[in-house]
Every structure is written in structure tokens, then in C-alpha cells.
Amino acid sequence: MKEQVCLTVNGEIYQLEVDHRRTLLEVLRENLGLTGTKQGCDTGECGSCTVIVDGRALLSCLTLAVSCQGKKITTIEGLSRAGELHPLQKAFMEKGAVQCGFCTPGMILSLKALLDENPRPSEEQIKEALAGNLCRCTGYIKILEAVRSTIMPT
Amino acid sequence: MRLPPIIYHKPKSLSEALDFLAWQGEAATVMGGGTALINSLRHRLVKKEHVIALDHLPELCSLRESGDHLEIGSATTLRTILASDILRQKAPLLLQAAAGVASSQVRNAATLGGNICLDTRCVYYNRSAEWRTVLKSCFKLGGEICHAVKRAKGCQAVFSSDLAPALLALDATLLLETKEQKRTIPLADFYSGKGENPLALNAGEILTRIRVPLPRSRSSCFYVKLANRQAVDFPMLSVAVHVRWADGGEGVEDIRIALGAISSLPLRMREVENLLKKEGLSAAPIERAADLAYQEAKPVPNTVLSAAYRKKMVRAYTQRAILEACRGGGIRLI
Numbered sequence: 001m002k003e004q005v006c007l008t009v010n011g012e013i014y015q016l017e018v019d020h021r022r023t024l025l026e027v028l029r030e031n032l033g034l035t036g037t038k039q040g041c042d043t044g045e046c047g048s049c050t051v052i053v054d055g056r057a058l059l060s061c062l063t064l065a066v067s068c069q070g071k072k073i074t075t076i077e078g079l080s081r082a083g084e085l086h087p088l089q090k091a092f093m094e095k096g097a098v099q100c101g102f103c104t105p106g107m108i109l110s111l112k113a114l115l116d117e118n119p120r121p122s123e124e125q126i127k128e129a130l131a132g133n134l135c136r137c138t139g140y141i142k143i144l145e146a147v148r149s150t151i152m153p154t
Numbered sequence: 155m156r157l158p159p160i161i162y163h164k165p166k167s168l169s170e171a172l173d174f175l176a177w178q179g180e181a182a183t184v185m186g187g188g189t190a191l192i193n194s195l196r197h198r199l200v201k202k203e204h205v206i207a208l209d210h211l212p213e214l215c216s217l218r219e220s221g222d223h224l225e226i227g228s229a230t231t232l233r234t235i236l237a238s239d240i241l242r243q244k245a246p247l248l249l250q251a252a253a254g255v256a257s258s259q260v261r262n263a264a265t266l267g268g269n270i271c272l273d274t275r276c277v278y279y280n281r282s283a284e285w286r287t288v289l290k291s292c293f294k295l296g297g298e299i300c301h302a303v304k305r306a307k308g309c310q311a312v313f314s315s316d317l318a319p320a321l322l323a324l325d326a327t328l329l330l331e332t333k334e335q336k337r338t339i340p341l342a343d344f345y346s347g348k349g350e351n352p353l354a355l356n357a358g359e360i361l362t363r364i365r366v367p368l369p370r371s372r373s374s375c376f377y378v379k380l381a382n383r384q385a386v387d388f389p390m391l392s393v394a395v396h397v398r399w400a401d402g403g404e405g406v407e408d409i410r411i412a413l414g415a416i417s418s419l420p421l422r423m424r425e426v427e428n429l430l431k432k433e434g435l436s437a438a439p440i441e442r443a444a445d446l447a448y449q450e451a452k453p454v455p456n457t458v459l460s461a462a463y464r465k466k467m468v469r470a471y472t473q474r475a476i477l478e479a480c481r482g483g484g485i486r487l488i
Contacts, residue, residue, distance in 0.1 A: 001161040020160050021157040021158065021159055022157070023157065043193050043196070044189060044192075044193060044259075047257065047259060056233070057262060058263055061192075062187075062260075062263070063192075064188065066162045067207060114258075128258060132256065132385060
């Protein structure tokens with residue numbers, strides 16, 4: 001079944017016809033051309049499709065697009081402002097936390113959701129937030145260094 | 155992979171959801187966070203045309219003390235459970251079980267009700283439709299064979315909820331509602347023991363509330379799960395222990411031990427509990443209790459870790475869970 005829906009993504013309102021069977025991941029990538037969000041496993045086990053919906057990190061491959069009406073969606077494209085990268089994005093680049101880059105949008109969004117709620121997470125809390133984001137390249141060390149470098153000391 | 159054609163419904167109330175479910179019958183399913191259902195639809199394991207969302211209904215999101223028990227709405231997310239001060243103080247076993255479920259992203263959407271109603275799993279069943287074309291349909295798919303246990307007469311799929319063994323150890327009850335009536339049953343009665351059809355849910359019924367008795371005296375608990383990784387994976391064995399200490403600190407008033415992912419339903423280990431109630435919670439009886447649990451456990455080869463290994467781990471994990479509960483096992487969030 002298709003329906004006219006209104007999706008708010010990165011502060012912009014999109015009006016589009018969406019089939020109920022389409023996941024948020026499919027709609028973001030294929031209807032809206034926002035291909036920063038990646039399709040990895042498509043079964044909710046890798047985290048590369050992570051987006052933020054109403055402040056919470058969610059797996060867009062396990063979310064129906066039609067269920068996101070009236071919610072505020074943020075993808076990786078929504079992090080930079082006026083061409084200026086978000087501190088998390090800068091830190092990932094500076095610390096060498098990006099190799100192939102496929103897990104990176106999901107990693108950054110999981111971290112943004114964490115830091116927005118808890119600006120000074122412990123090491124354990126960071127790892128808990130990232131436990132659902134898999135990386136086959138980096139071994140995670142640089143990713144953790146990158147996020148640590150963005151946390152303001154008390 | 156694309157989902158099959160579905161129609162998504164967002165009812166304005168529980169009553170509307172129940173009406174719709176009664177009307178559509180077999181063609182409809184309810185959905186909590188969707189973290190299990192979407193995959194089942196994707197792999198063509200669940201064939202339902204109508205999906206009735208429940209996660210937005212405030213009636214199903216209560217979390218409060220009510221008389222002598224805690225009442226939790228079935229659409230309460232695992233995230234909410236982990237952040238709840240009431241549950242941290244009065245039912246920390248639930249937080250321990252919830253903390254290990256999947257990932258933070260999944261826990262942000264997954265509901266308590268959805269976890270309780272999780273389908274049983276098997277390495278031969280939980281595969282894409284394409285993968286499954288190379289094998290004959292198993293019992294769970296309506297066929298006449300079990301690929302995990304060749305001589306089995308029925309489905310051996312493994313019970314995979316983390317929260318249910320914890321709720322079983324806490325003596326939880328469930329409120330199930332249809333358009334016409336409500337019934338309250340102990341959690342143990344909700345599971346059929348059949349791998350094919352693990353839930354004793356009647357037509358048109360929705361799980362609406364979970365009730366957990368408030369602790370009557372000092373109690374301690376521990377939940378542990380066996381999986382290859384510390385996140386993402388379903389349990390391949392789990393042990394939930396809840397101990398109620400006698401007033402005045404003299405011994406054990408009650409102990410409950412529930413095992414998950416070792417059978418097609420969560421198992422109360424009553425013989426093991428009786429041994430401990432009779433002989434006390436010192437090292438030797440705990441070891442004998444763990445041996446007894448080992449003897450009673452009958453895992454089958456339908457998970458990534460072998461049945462033999464999981465059986466050995468029943469002894470180790472049961473012993474560990476009891477010991478940790480004795481040490482006053484509080485919250486151990488990662």
C-alpha cells in the first residue's frame with residue numbers, strides 16, 4: 001500500500017509517496033538520494049544503517065519509513081553545518097579513524113546520539129553505544145581515540 | 155532484501171488495535187519496535203499482510219508500582235527499562251537481562267512485550283528465503299523434518315528471549331487482552347514448549363501488561379548469557395537467578411532459577427531450586443546444584459555453538475550465577 005507521507009530529514013521536509021513495505025534505509029538512499037547511510041547486512045546486525053530519530057540511534061533497515069512521519073530524522077549528511085564538518089567528523093579524520101569509511105556514518109551517528117544525551121560518557125558507556133556498530137578495517141582503536149578527543153575534560 | 159507487500163496501521167488506541175486484530179484475524183500481526191518482525195518479514199518467515207503498530211500507544215507504556223507489584227506496559231522499550239530507577243531498585247534482574255540484548259540501537263526500539271513474544275530460533279530456520287530453498291521445509295515451516303535433530307518428531311527451535319528467563323525467575327504474570335476479554339496468566343503458562351509455535355496466545359490476543367511482584371524482603375539476583383560476542387548475539391544459554399533472603403539474614407527464603415536458550419521454552423529448574431533450599435547456599439550444594447542442572451539440560455545442535463559445549467556451560471554458568479547472586483549480585487551493566 002502506498003501513502004503520501006511527510007518526512008523531516010536533516011531539518012528539511014520531504015513530501016513523497018512511500019510504499020508501506022519500504023524501510024527507512026531504502027527511502028533515504030533511493031527516494032531522497034541520501035546515500036551516506038549504508039546498507040551493510042540489512043538485518044540489523046552491523047549498524048552501518050544507523051540514523052538518529054527523535055534523538056535516538058535507530059537501525060534504518062529495521063524501521064518502516066511510513067512509521068517515521070512526524071519524527072525528526074538525522075542522517076550523516078545532516079551533521080555538517082554550512083560546509084563545516086561536525087567535531088566528530090573532524091576528529092575521525094584527524095585521528096585516522098576512517099579506512100574504507102563504510103562503517104563511519106553509522107559510528108558517528110551512534111556517537112552523536114550518545115554525546116547529545118551524555119556529553120561525558122565513560123569508556124564503558126562509549127563501548128556500549130558502539131557495540132552495535134561493526135568495523136572490519138580499523139580494529140576500533142582509532143575510533144575510540146577520535147571520540148575521546150571530542151569529549152571536553154571536566 | 156525488500157519486504158513483502160504489507161499495510162501498516164497506526165491505531166489511535168489499544169481498543170482500536172484489538173478491534174482491527176479481531177477483524178483481520180490471521181492476516182494481521184502486531185508490532186512493537188519491529189526489530190524482530192521486520193527481519194522475519196524480510197526472510198519470508200512471517201507472512202502477514204497487515205502490521206499493527208503498538209509502540210506509540212501510551213496505554214502500553216506504563217511503568218509504575220501498583221499495589222504489591224510493578225506494572226510494565228508491553229510496549230515499554232528496553233531503553234526505558236534500562237533507564238528506570240524503579241526497576242533498578244526493585245527488579246534489577248530485568249536490567250541485567252535487558253543490558254545484554256542486541257545493541258543500543260535495537261534497545262532504543264525493541265519492546266519488553268516483543269522480547270517476551272520472540273519466536274524460537276534455529277540456524278536452519280532463521281535464514282533468507284533463498285538459503286532455505288536448498289533444504290526441505292522443516293517442521294517450523296510446516297514440513298515434516300527437523301534439520302537440526304534428524305529423528306525429532308517435532309520442532310526443536312530454541313527459545314531466545316533474554317527477558318523471559320529473568321521474568322520467570324521474578325514470578326511475573328502477563329495480562330493478555332482481546333476485544334472481548336482479559337486474562338492474567340503466570341509467564342510460565344505463556345509458553346507451549348513447541349518449537350513450531352512457542353506462544354500460547356489465543357486468536358485476537360495482545361499482550362498488554364507485565365506484572366512483577368515487588369520484593370517482600372531483601373533479595374539479590376544475577377543474569378548471565380552465553381554468546382560468541384558481548385553484544386548483538388541472541389543467547390545460546392542464559393541463567394537467571396533470583397534469591398529472596400529470610401528476614402534477619404538467616405538463610406534463604408526462596409530461590410528461583412530459570413534457564414533460557416536451552417530448550418523451546420524458558421525452564422524453571424525446580425529440582426535444582428529444591429536442592430538449594432534444602433541444603434543451603436554454600437559451595438558444596440551449589441556445585442551439586444550445578445551438576446543437577448547439567449544433567450537436566452538437553453540442548454540440541456541448532457545454534458552456532460555446539461550442543462555439547464552449551465551443556466557443559468550449563469554447569470559453569472548455573473554455578474556462577476548462583477554464586478554471584480549470593481554475593482549480593484547487583485547491577486552489572488557493561
